[in-house]
Amino acid sequence: MKKILFPLVVCFALLCNTAYAVDAKLNKTEWTLQSLSGWNAQSPAKLPQPATLAFSGDNVSGNDGCNLFNGIYTQTAKPNSLRIPTDKMMSTMMACMGGADKLSRMYLQALNRTTGYQLNNNILTLKDARGRKLATFNKPATTLPGxxxxxxxxxxxxxxxxxxxxxxxxxxxxxxxxxxxxxxxxxxxxxxxxxxxxxxxxxxxxxxxxxxxxxxxxxxxxxxxxxxxxxxxxxxxxxxxxxxxxxxxxxxxxxxxxxx
The missing domain is CATH 2.40.128.270 (Lipocalin)
Structure with missing residues (x-):
């Protein structure tokens, strides 16, 4: 059965009045989820809809494995601090089944628990308040030939x-x-x-x-x-x-x- 999907334009309201300094190490970077704490099924990167994360200015966006999301991230004076509050996010509302739905929920929970990050050899790691690894990401390939x-x-x-x-x-x-x-x-x-x-x-x-x-x-x-x-x-x-x-x-x- 043919599906015709009309382009969806979502206008995001002003989420917060506070101005946040842009993190030069994260700004204008894109990432693909490689591992997620508690996820023991197929590698997230090999699922039909890989989960992603992107930073631009003080905006954070991506795909949770099911829906697109958009919000803000915040930081403190502490080095490599990072908060990604999911209660301030907007997202599409597609219904997903099985593994995609489970991954989506677990991924958003990990983002919400994030308090810090680490960058090492183009690998991004999100960590919780106790320094435990929540998720790891790689930079996605961008080449076209081959x-x-x-x-x-x-x-x-x-x-x-x-x-x-x-x-x-x-x-x-x-x-x-x-x-x-x-x-x-x-x-x-x-x-x-x-x-x-x-x-x-x-x-x-x-x-x-x-x-x-x-x-x-x-x-x-x-x-x-x-x-x-x-x-x-x-x-x-x-x-x-x-x-x-x-x-x-x-x-x-x-x-x-x-x-x-």
């Missing part, structure tokens, strides 16, 4: 962002020699790409495809055409570990992908 992706959604240019049984069939590979190949749902496609990691610009061009006709799944040919059109509209990219987002010249999300 990566393989599963398409999660695309913008159809009309109603919004589409995720369906057809996107589950879509794949995409960025080769190291500037070629892009994949499956658009029915046909295989091929073309070229250029990108600039300094400003995250990207151009996907010279797209061609095989000429098969598929009747199933429903609407696969229509979705294939819209997906390929969305690809060629991409002007910027943002990779954060296992996630890749392509956006158009207006900054609108056009394709979302997950690392295979």
């Amino acid at each position: 990566t393989n992706w599963q398409v999660m959604d695309y913008h159809n240019g009309q109603q919004g962002i589409v995720s369906s049984i057809n996107t589950e069939r879509m794949r995409m590979t960025f080769s190291k020699d500037g070629g892009v190949t994949g499956n658009a749902g029915c046909n295989r496609f091929f073309g070229t790409y250029t990108h600039n990691p300094r400003n995250n610009s990207i151009a996907i061009s010279q797209l061609g495809a095989t000429k098969m006709f598929c009747q199933q799944p429903e609407d696969v040919m229509q979705e294939e055409a819209l997906f390929l059109k969305a690809l060629t509209s991409a002007k910027t990219y943002r990779r954060s570990g296992a996630s890749l987002e392509l956006s158009n010249a207006q900054g609108i999300h056009v394709v979302g992908l997950r690392l295979k």
Whole structure:
């Protein structure tokens, strides 16, 4: 069954009137959760929706393994102090099942218990008031060449962002020699790409495809055409570990992908 997800814009109210000094060691950094105290299941980084954490100014945001969140972090004069109060956070309200729901709750609890942090060889460790390790993070990979992706959604240019049984069939590979190949749902496609990691610009061009006709799944040919059109509209990219987002010249999300 096709799902059309309309872009959600959440306006965050002023959470606190106090001005906090920005921590230069944390500012403008992004992290992917690697381990979580009390979590004994599959590595958090290998779950379909890895948990993340990002710092920008005095703002903290990320994905808890289920929902996106946004809030503030605070510090004191004590070196490497850090508080991430979850009661001051705003988040999306998706319902998740099983491991994702459990990880989400445990992760947010760990953030709320954090009173300090440690940075060592690009590994971020959050600690509680007794100095015990709550969670560890690595910096996510940002490179594009030599990566393989599963398409999660695309913008159809009309109603919004589409995720369906057809996107589950879509794949995409960025080769190291500037070629892009994949499956658009029915046909295989091929073309070229250029990108600039300094400003995250990207151009996907010279797209061609095989000429098969598929009747199933429903609407696969229509979705294939819209997906390929969305690809060629991409002007910027943002990779954060296992996630890749392509956006158009207006900054609108056009394709979302997950690392295979």
